[in-house]
Amino acid sequence: MxxxxxxxxxxxxxxxxxxxxxxxxxxxxxxxxxxxxxxxxxxxxxxxxxxxxxxxxxAGIDELLATIAASGYRDLAALRVAIRDSDDTALAKAYRMMRVYVEFAQRHNGLFGLMIGPRIVAHQAYPELTEESNRSFGLFSETIEALAIESGWAPADLKLVTHAAWSMEHGLATLLLANRAPRADTKVAIPKLIDFVLMTLLSAITAGPDHLQRVIQQCMLSEKPVVTRTARKRAKA
Missing domain, CATH: 1.10.10 (Arc Repressor Mutant, subunit A)
Structure with a gap:
């Protein structure tokens, strides 16, 4: 080649x-x-x-690839800093934080694949990659947590909320890049799909823990559901 x-x-x-x-x-x-x-x-x-x-x-190609991946996270973090420092509401910032991740993946398909894919086996072995990845995620999680606090979630539940939002943005991005979403047998516009997915998750966060508790009760799950600490306290009240 x-x-x-x-x-x-x-x-x-x-x-x-x-x-x-x-x-x-x-x-x-x-x-x-x-x-x-x-x-x-x-x-x-x-x-x-x-x-x-x-x-x-x-030292070798793995170290170079890790450095390239770190540069990608650095670019993503710069976009997220601009969102954090904007005058937007907490909800608007959370939406933009999630959307910029999906858009970054779409614009930099190959680079994004390196950043999150299996080519670099031991991320923790490369301090620069770990630092830049953590910085980007930290900007994201701080924004999601700010919205969650504003929406009534207890501090003990914030990591759950953050991981739900992270799973949503990352899952959507990887499905889009793999051409798995939208499905070939459906007619769904990608921009509309992105907005719908992200806003559905954000609507769940802004609905607050009381709404989650009602959903859990209505689902009547056969297995014991994951109940947040906030929901348990409110259920006892």
Whole structure:
């Protein structure tokens, strides 16, 4: 396999220039090839340096891929910082936080696949990747928790609420990228689907814990349901 084009042939890289060029080359390559197809040799040819040159900055392809994934989370976090710092309501911020995740996945399919996929086995082995991933998720969770608190959820229930929202945005994004949603036998517009899914989840959060308790009681589940601490306290009152 040969790269479509070289970013900078025969460039005289100094200091961090080669490192940055390799990261950029990797991001560009992911638009056309999978992470499994990337190698240091492939990216060295894209940049126009010797096959040995990347080893000055990266111990191997796994370290380079982890750095590329970290750059993706850094970009996502920057988008989320702008949402956090806006004058929107808590509900609007929560909606935008979830939507920007789905839109990022749609715009950067290959990069997103590297960020969340199995190619990088041990995320915790790469501090930069862990830091940037945690920062992006922290911005998201703080926003969702702010909406949950405003809607009457107890502090003990906030992680449940956050994980529900995370599951919704991530599941939707991965289904869209895999062309599994919307189903081929249905006529559903993707933008409308995204809005409906996210707003349905947000409507459940804003309805509050009392509404969840009523739903649990009406479902009459055969197995013991997951009941939040807030719901238990209110049920005893």
């Amino acid at each position: 040969s790269p479509k084009s070289s970013i900078t042939k025969n460039a005289d890289y100094h200091h961090g220039n080669l490192r940055n060029a390799l990261i950029e080359a990797g991001r560009n390559a992911l638009k056309d090839v999978s992470a499994q197809d990337l190698s240091l040799r492939y990216l060295a040819r894209m940049v126009g340096v010797s096959e040995a040159a990347p080893s000055r900055h990266f």
